[in-house]
Amino acid sequence: MNDQNAEQNLQFIREMIEKTKKGTANQWKFLYLWGLAVILAVTGMNFLILIKQPRYIWINWMAIMGIAVIIQILLVKKEINTCEVKTYTQNAITYLSFSSGIAYVLAGFVFPILKIYNFGVIPIIVSIITGVLLFTIGGIVNWSYLKWSGVLWFISSVIMIYLDSRYRTLVFVPLIIQSYLIPAYILKREYKKNA
C-alpha cells in the first residue's frame, strides 16, 4: 500500500463517519412533545388561577405530564424498534433526558409535597434543570443555539425570583417556544431534507 492508497482509505473512513452523523437528527418529536405539554400545562394552570380554582393546579400538571410521559415511552419504544443506528450521541442525550426527568419529578412534585419548599419555588428550580439540560445537549451535539437557550433558562431563573410567584410559570411560554418548538422545527426540516 502506498501513501496515496492510505490517504484514500482514510478519506473514505472520514466520509463514512460523517455520513453516519447526518442520520441522527430525528429527536424533534420529543422537543415538540415536551414543548406542547408544558405550554398546555401552563395555560391550564393560569386558567385555573383565573377561575379561582388553584387547588386543582397539581392535578392539571400531573395529568398533562403523565400523558406526556406515556407518549414519550411509546415514541421511545417505536424508535428502538425502527431506528437503524444507535449512536453514542443519542445514548448520552437519552441518559441526560432521563436523569432530568427524575430531577423534574423530585423538584416539581416530591419536594413540594414533602414541604421542603413551597410551590412558588418550583418554576425557578425547573428553569435551572432545563438550563442544565439544554446547555449540555447543546455541548454534546455542538449546537450553539441550544447552548444559548440553556443560558436563557439560567437567566430566567434569576428573573423569576423578582416576579410574583403566581406569574413565574408564564415566563416558560416564550422560553419553550424559543428553546423547544423552534429547535424542533429546525430539526424536523433537517430530518426531512436528509431523509
Added chain:
Amino acid sequence: MPEIDIIKLSPVLHSPVRIGIMSVLITNIEADFNFLKKSTGATDGNLSSHLSKLEKLGFIKIEKSFSGKKPRTTCSATTKGTKEFKAYINVLENIIQTTKGKKN
C-alpha cells in the same frame, strides 16, 4: 515505507465494504443491516458475506431479532474489532507520515 506497517495491516480490512462497515460500527453503538447497506452501497448478498467474515474473525457481533413481524439484523463492533480497526487507522496515518517525511 517501514515493512512492519504492511505486516501490521489486517488483511481482513482491505475490502472497502469491510472498511465501511467497521467505520460505521466503531463510531456508533450498533447499526442494523439496512443502515449498513445504505452506508456502504453494497448489495444484500455482498453485505451478508462481508458481515459473516467479520463475525467469524471476531471483529463484530451480529444479533438477529424481530421488529413486529419483520426480521431484524443488528451489528456492533467487538472490543477486538475496535482495537484492530484503530490499529489499522494508525498504520494508515503512519504510512502517510513516513512518506511525507521522506519527501521533505
